[in-house]
Amino acid sequence: xxxxxEKELTAYCGLYCPDCIxxxxxxxxxxxxxxxxxxxxxxxxxxSVKSPFGSEFQQYDAFLAVLEALMSHSCSxxxxxxxxxxxxxxxxxxxxxxxxxEGCWExxxxxxxxxxxxxxxxxxxxxxHNLKEIRENGFEGWSKRRRPIYNWQQA
Numbered sequence: 375x376x377x378x379x380e381k382e383l384t385a386y387c388g389l390y391c392p393d394c395i396x397x398x399x400x401x402x403x404x405x406x407x408x409x410x411x412x413x414x415x416x417x418x419x420x421x422s423v424k425s426p427f428g429s430e431f432q433q434y435d436a437f438l439a440v441l442e443a444l445m446s447h448s449c450s451x452x453x454x455x456x457x458x459x460x461x462x463x464x465x466x467x468x469x470x471x472x473x474x475x476e477g478c479w480e481x482x483x484x485x486x487x488x489x490x491x492x493x494x495x496x497x498x499x500x501x502x503h504n505l506k507e508i509r510e511n512g513f514e515g516w517s518k519r520r521r522p523i524y525n526w527q528q529a
Contacts, residue, residue: 380513380514380515380516380517381454381476381513382452382454382455383452383454383517384452384454384477384508384513384516384517385452385453385454385459385477386453386454386464386466386467386470386475386476386477386478387466387477387478387490387493387501387505388477388478388479388500388501388502388504388505388507388508389493389497389500389501389504389523390504390517390520390523391449391451391452391453391454391459393520393522393523394449394459394523395524396447396448396449396459397449397450397452397459398448398449398450399448401444402444402445402446402447402448403448405441405442405444405445406445408441409438409441409442409445417434418434418438421434422434453467465489465492466478466489466490469481469489477505477508478505479505479506479508479509480509484505485502495525496523496524496525497523497524497525498525499521499525499528500520500521500522500523500524500525500528503520503521504516504520504521507519507520
């Protein structure tokens with residue numbers, strides 16, 4: 375991978391976009407297809423009938439909420455070009471833009487920054503490792519030295 379492409383796919387927070395479960399995934403498209411198929415056969419009506427047969431379908435509304443979340447949590451380009459990976463404005467991107475930083479690795483206080491709180495449950499260790507890696511060694515080849523994105527992958 376060329377340095378420019380690697381840099382373009384590096385999020386401001388230090389995550390590597392292709393590692394993200396939502397980046398260019400197949401499940402969003404499949405979830406959309408499944409929802410359309412279920413709507414075509416009016417599965418909602420079937421699921422709403424209280425019956426000992428298919429009682430598990432009483433959770434259908436919750437299932438639809440998850441299905442819709444799967445459909446919407448998808449991105450086809452990195453956050454550097456798309457402006458973020460969620461519908462919620464990213465405080466990290468906003469901060470970097472305000473300070474004219476290419477990423478948090480340019481900030482002297484990223485290790486104690488509360489803007490990372492939303493990332494802690496899933497990928498805090500990766501973020502800190504990657505930011506230090508980029509700060510100390512630059513972009514060239516950094517993605518080969520990155521940590522897996524999610525905390526459960528590091529166990």
